[in-house]
Amino acid sequence: MVGYVHEELSSEEISRQEGLYGPLAQAVRELADASIRTEVDDASVAAAREEIEAITARLRAQQLDGSYGIRFNSDGTGRPWGNAVVGLRNPVAPPLEIRRDPVGKAWADFRLGAAYEGPPGLVHGGVAALVLDQLLGEAAGAGGKPGMTGTLTLRYRRGTPLGDLHGEASIDRVEGIKTCAVGSISDAEGVTVEAEGVFILPKWAREAMEKQQERFE
């Protein structure tokens, strides 16, 4: 499987990169929010666009051929910095800072702003699914059974307001290579969306990861 890259970094180097790229991604997140909500005059919008295009060109002067993938140290700690939900370097990610418990629980407090809207003032139903897919997958992984999503079912109890939210997930049961996790998103008044998912580490992925493992042993 492409993209699982063994890149041994010291904790100091990881901290340095976090301090460099985290703020860059956060600045682009803020810019995305501002670009949706701005009401400044046309000339200012056009000038901003031109400056943004110039910055992009400079950042692209030297760049990865493709996506970031997942880099990891030989101790297994991963850096999913391009991930669409938790990626430190990904401005599309809110990002969620997910906490995990080895019994198979994962949870996060997070804020979703204007960029995650579906119905007016509400979180896009698919964004709720995006967040829950990640949370349920992390709960499965925290319990020692990482995997890719096999099935995911969402039940929308009511609209989820944009703003401060809480998400949590836990392992419901494990059947061989299949792990079933359940979870929900809540606002101050309670649960708005519930989810159940089955996570499986497919054979091709298991084999590819074993090959990667051999490659740097």
Next chain:
Amino acid sequence: MVGYVHEELSSEEISRQEGLYGPLAQAVRELADASIRTEVDDASVAAAREEIEAITARLRAQQLDGSYGIRFNSDGTGRPWGNAVVGLRNPVAPPLEIRRDPVGKAWADFRLGAAYEGPPGLVHGGVAALVLDQLLGEAAGAGGKPGMTGTLTLRYRRGTPLGDLHGEASIDRVEGIKTCAVGSISDAEGVTVEAEGVFILPKWAREAMEKQQERFE
């Protein structure tokens, strides 16, 4: 319901805003991709961040208090420009340009890059859910039964590679205010993810929209 705003705009004014804000959002999308993939030196990254923060401050000098919501003309044509999947002004949206058929079909060809990654080189399972939630909802709406997602079920057949993709959805059946839609995402080799969803226009939303209707009649 907050955010359904009647804002009567001429087709010329809509075209003007599309020409102004569409390119701004696209420039921020490109910047987001570059910020994930850049390998330029630290000083260049830090300089880019500072410039981006300055641009954001200028765009925020005059801005909406909250999210964009959905603006619409009295003929009912809407402008969901902040939408996380199709929003013209939303850099987080790919965005999908969804085509619709009144028999209750919706489809789109789109490209997902580094910002939508989950497993290395693959579309985040939750991003596939996000896209399918929108496509199924648009199919329901195209068939004359718009609604909010009640339930959504995803079946992941295999990993969806980042790159050029196709998505489509259609109405499976209608039961009163409930519309069941089905759909899928495909790459060049075929279907990667299947979805089924039930869409309902809740009572509070129907009443709120009727009130809005009265307000500008």
